Amino acid sequence: MNIILLGPPGAGKGTQARKLVDERGMIQLSTGDMLREARTSGTEMGKRVAAIMDAGELVTDEIVIGLIEEKIQGDNGGGFIFDGFPRTLGQADALGDLLAKYKQHLDHVIEMRVDDTALVNRIVGRFTCGNCGEVYHKDTKPTKKDGVCDVCGSEDLKHRADDNEESLRTRLMEYYKKTSPLIGYYYANGKLSSVNGLAEIDKVASSIAAILD
Numbered sequence: 024m025n026i027i028l029l030g031p032p033g034a035g036k037g038t039q040a041r042k043l044v045d046e047r048g049m050i051q052l053s054t055g056d057m058l059r060e061a062r063t064s065g066t067e068m069g070k071r072v073a074a075i076m077d078a079g080e081l082v083t084d085e086i087v088i089g090l091i092e093e094k095i096q097g098d099n100g101g102g103f104i105f106d107g108f109p110r111t112l113g114q115a116d117a118l119g120d121l122l123a124k125y126k127q128h129l130d131h132v133i134e135m136r137v138d139d140t141a142l143v144n145r146i147v148g149r150f151t152c153g154n155c156g157e158v159y160h161k162d163t164k165p166t167k168k169d170g171v172c173d174v175c176g177s178e179d180l181k182h183r184a185d186d187n188e189e190s191l192r193t194r195l196m197e198y199y200k201k202t203s204p205l206i207g208y209y210y211a212n213g214k215l216s217s218v219n220g221l222a223e224i225d226k227v228a229s230s231i232a233a234i235l236d
Contacts, residue, residue, distance in 0.1 A: 024049070024102035024235065025127060027109070029205060030135030031198040032191065033146040034220040035227060038158055039135070040104045042228050047235075048101035050094070054108045057090045058082060068093070088117050095125055102130070110202045115209075132209040133231055135220030139195060142221070146191050153179035 026049075028036040040051040061069040062076060068089055075082050087108060095103060109115040122128055148161040154177035159166055167173050170180060185194070209215040218230040 024130045025099075025105070025122065026102070026130055026235070027105045027132040027209075028135065029132055029202070029209070030220050031137060031139075031142065031202075032194045033142050033149070034135040034137050035224070036106050036135060037156075038224060039227060039231060040106045041156070042224075043104055043231070049104050050100045050102070051104045051106055052091060052094055052108070053106045054087060057087075057094070061090055084111075084114055084117060087114075088121060091118070092121055095121070095127065099127075109205065112204055112208055115205055129214060131216060131234055132205075132214045133234060134206055134215060134217040135227070136217050137220045142195075143188050143191055145221070146186050147188060149186055150180050150182045152177055153181045 026043075028040060030036055037053070040049075040053070043049045044051050058072055058076070061072040063069065063073075068086070072082060072086060072090075075086070091105075091108070105118070109118050119129070145160065145163075148163075149158060150161070151158050152172040152175065155172060155175040157172055157174045158164075159180070166180070170178055172178075172180065185191070206215065216234045218227055218234070220227060222230070
C-alpha cells in the first residue's frame with residue numbers, strides 16, 4: 024500500500040508516518056531524510072545533491088524524483104509513505120508517472136486538516152530529540168524528566184530555529200500557494216481522505232488506520 028500524508032508544516036505528518044512504520048512495516052520516504060542520506064552516500068547522485076546544497080541552491084524536482092526512484096526499486100515492505108512530497112502539481116504528475124513505470128499505484132492521500140492559529144500554538148512549543156527524532160511539546164507532551172528524551176535517554180533536545188510564529192506563517196503561505204492545490208487534484212482522482220490533524224496523536228492514528236483498513 025502506497026500513501027501520501029498531506030498537510031501544512033507542523034500538522035503531524037512525520038509523527039504519524041513513524042507510527043505507520045512501526046505498526047505496519049511501511050517505509051517512510053521523507054524528502055529531507057533522503058537528501059541528507061544522499062549527501063553522505065558517496066554515489067554519483069549523492070555528489071550532485073551535495074554540490075547543490077553546498078552552493079545554497081534548491082534541489083531540482085528531477086533529483087528528488089531520482090532519489091525516490093532508487094528507493095521504490097528496492098523492498099517496499101508494507102508499502103511507501105510519501106512525507107513532504109509531492110509539494111506541487113508538477114511533482115504529483117511526476118510521482119504518478121514514476122509509480123506507473125514500476126507497476127505500482129497510489130492507494131490513499133490523507134489530508135491532515137488543521138486550524139492555523141492552533142497550529143501556530145502547537146509549533147512554537149515544539150522540540151525534538153536530536154538523537155532519535157521523537158517530538159515533544161512544552162505544554163501538551165513534555166519529557167517525563169526535564170531535558171531528557173523519554174525514548175532514548177538523550178539530552179540532545181532541540182528547538183528548531185524556524186519554529187517561531189513569523190517563520191511558520193511564511194511556511195504556511197508557501198504551503199497554501201504551492202501545495203494545497205493537491206487537495207483538489209487528489210480529490211478529483213478519488214484518492215483523498217481527511218482527518219483532524221489537531222486531535223490527540225492516537226486519535227489521528229486511529230482515523231488514519233480506519234482509512235487504510
